[in-house]
Amino acid sequence: MTAGPVLRLDGVRKRFGDTEVLGGVDLTVGEHDVVALIGASGSGKSTLLRCITLLERIDDGQIWLRETDISDPRVPADRIRARIGTVFQQFNLFPHIRVIDNVTLASRKVLKVPRAAAEARALELLDRVGLADKAREYPDRLSGGQQQRVAIVRAIATNPELLLLDEITSALDPELVAEVLDLVRDLSTEGTTIVMATHEMAFARDVADRVVFLDGGVIVEEGPAAEVFQRPREERTRAFLSRFLGPS
Numbered sequence: 121m122t123a124g125p126v127l128r129l130d131g132v133r134k135r136f137g138d139t140e141v142l143g144g145v146d147l148t149v150g151e152h153d154v155v156a157l158i159g160a161s162g163s164g165k166s167t168l169l170r171c172i173t174l175l176e177r178i179d180d181g182q183i184w185l186r187e188t189d190i191s192d193p194r195v196p197a198d199r200i201r202a203r204i205g206t207v208f209q210q211f212n213l214f215p216h217i218r219v220i221d222n223v224t225l226a227s228r229k230v231l232k233v234p235r236a237a238a239e240a241r242a243l244e245l246l247d248r249v250g251l252a253d254k255a256r257e258y259p260d261r262l263s264g265g266q267q268q269r270v271a272i273v274r275a276i277a278t279n280p281e282l283l284l285l286d287e288i289t290s291a292l293d294p295e296l297v298a299e300v301l302d303l304v305r306d307l308s309t310e311g312t313t314i315v316m317a318t319h320e321m322a323f324a325r326d327v328a329d330r331v332v333f334l335d336g337g338v339i340v341e342e343g344p345a346a347e348v349f350q351r352p353r354e355e356r357t358r359a360f361l362s363r364f365l366g367p368s
């Protein structure tokens with residue numbers, strides 16, 4: 121028996137005022153898939169991720185997280201967010217609490233994991249990313265790359281079914297980008313299901329199984345990363361990629 125998809129979007133539409141920002145998006149993400157959302161600034165990548173994590177409510181369509189219709193307004197958002205780890209461009213660590221408390225907060229408050237167990241898991245994860253010695257620090261004592269690795273650890277601490285990454289290296293100094301991307305690469309190798317919006321085309325090409333090109337709030341093209349990058353079918357995809365990768 122094959123497991124059903126982790127995430128399924130059916131005809132998702134989102135408007136801000138009179139402007140339609142997502143114009144009917146269908147997307148299926150299977151277990152262990154790593155999907156890269158690419159597209160120009162303003163194409164709707166962040167909005168799509170924000171709709172999946174219920175920071176925005178959709179105007180039409182449905183979003184399924186496994187068997188749960190999470191677009192149903194009766195579904196409690198905090199329960200869903202504990203099932204979806206999210207990391208944004210700006211390091212969203214709480215500045216007034218220590219690294220370890222940032223990492224354990226959702227486990228303790230939402231999933232009611234006892235503090236000792238939550239901290240043991242947090243330390244194990246922090247150790248894996250080389251940051252166990254920072255557990256008792258406040259976030260502003262860490263570099264941007266270290267903060268973003270903590271944000272990723274926080275996102276995976278609840279064992280989410282899906283990890284959403286929204287331009288997580290855009291605010292980093294160039295020399296700090298690699299340490300964050302290496303961690304994402306490790307997670308993908310371990311089988312974490314990931315949807316990431318990214319401008320890092322080389323990374324998307326190397327790590328993603330599937331690439332989804334958004335333009336004007338609709339999916340123009342999607343397919344295996346190697347195919348979309350090497351032989352884009354659509355002119356709009358070609359034009360977009362040639363700006364990043366040079367003409368093919």
Ligand SMILES: Nc1ncnc2c1ncn2[C@@H]1O[C@H](COP(=O)(O)OP(=O)(O)OP(=O)(O)O)[C@@H](O)[C@H]1O
Nearest residue numbers: 136141159160161162163164165166167168287317
């Ligand atoms: N809260 C909001 N209110 C009004 N318009 C919004 C809001 N959020 C996003 N938009 C608009 O929706 C469109 C899509 O924005 P979105 O941030 O999803 O694009 P993006 O592809 O993620 O861009 P970038 O690569 O720059 O992050 C843009 O035109 C943006 O101005």
